[in-house]
Amino acid sequence: MAGGGRWGAAPGGRSPGRARHTVSRASRRGTTESVHVLAGQLVVVIGEERHELQAGDTITYDCTLGHWWENTSAEPAELIGLTVPLGL
Numbered sequence: 001m002a003g004g005g006r007w008g009a010a011p012g013g014r015s016p017g018r019a020r021h022t023v024s025r026a027s028r029r030g031t032t033e034s035v036h037v038l039a040g041q042l043v044v045v046i047g048e049e050r051h052e053l054q055a056g057d058t059i060t061y062d063c064t065l066g067h068w069w070e071n072t073s074a075e076p077a078e079l080i081g082l083t084v085p086l087g088l
Helices: none
Strands: 003-009 031-039 039-044 050-055 058-062 067-070 077-085
Touching: 031 039, 031 050, 039 058, 039 077, 050 058
Parallel strands: none
Antiparallel strands: 003 077, 031 058, 031 077, 039 050, 039 067
């Protein structure tokens, strides 16, 4: 089943409900997650890779990899996140 939502990230704000997804979770096996930045800037870390996103950028990754995002800028960011099982 797919899931997702729209979030705001204040300066210094991180992934909702948790600081970092640093350990893969069995419930996320076989799923991908996409993050699309609507406004502002966002840093997305997947495993050891750091990606700096701007408004209009999208990133998609395997949810079993350790991952987290953070707004490191001085301005608020707005994003959409979507989690989808592989193969859909």
